[in-house]
């Protein structure tokens with residue numbers, strides 16, 4: 001394991017940060033839904049009721065959480081991580097995808113797929129994204145960001161987002177964007193704290209009963225000197241209108 005202090009100093013985004021030690025286990029979270037053109041699975045899996053979240057989060061004291069956080073390694077996602085991240089995806093709100101979907105991201109945008117791992121090798125969370133678009137729409141996109149309930153409020157999501165933004169800066173993107181359920185106040189609060197604004201509302205973006213709207217949130221990067229990418233639209237759009 002490499003011990004590093006500054007993610008910006010790292011070539012090829014190999015191993016990032018971290019210190020410490022502890023024994024821990026992982027729980028779940030909710031990946032953002034990807035752009036409409038990508039395959040998206042329903043929120044609920046049929047035939048396999050998920051355990052209640054409070055039963056799975058109980059018992060994680062702050063001392064243990066802090067020890068776990070101080071032992072975290074942020075590193076690129078590896079193929080074999082897919083054998084170990086099922087528990088991360090068992091949260092009732094989590095949207096999961098077929099293996100080919102994850103492999104597609106791993107093959108095309110490996111630098112955008114980063115995992116937070118505990119000292120005992122448990123996956124604490126991950127971020128999956130990509131770069132896409134043409135001209136001044138060239139941007140980084142957060143497809144999934146998830147931190148297990150046990151390890152929330154420790155700054156892991158913030159660090160994972162910082163990696164994605166740093167990669168996007170290096171790729172000369174104009175902005176970073178993501179989609180989030182309008183009901184997901186925790187995530188919206190976090191993104192706002194990280195400098196994202198609601199660029200537009202996408203009506204009925206998430207299928208379900210009922211369907212749910214999404215906020216398309218954006219943060220301008222340094223290449224967008226005039227901040228054009230973050231001038232909010234005054235009207236909502238439909239999923240088919242998304243580029």
Ligand SMILES: CC(C)(COP(=O)(O)OP(=O)(O)OC[C@H]1O[C@@H](n2cnc3c(N)ncnc32)[C@H](O)[C@@H]1OP(=O)(O)O)[C@@H](O)C(=O)NCCC(=O)NCCS
Pocket residue numbers: 028029030031032033145146147148151152153154155156157158159178179180181184186187189190191193
């Ligand atoms: C949203 C989520 C990724 C945040 O992960 P996290 O590691 O707990 O976030 P961080 O610790 O990095 O928090 C960064 C900031 O976001 C804000 N924030 C995070 N969780 C918050 C909460 N429950 N209430 C209020 N603010 C919160 C805080 O301002 C926080 O900074 P602070 O702790 O210094 O005050 C996590 O709650 C999660 O996985 N949720 C389910 C999945 C999800 O919704 N993903 C996003 C889909 S688009």
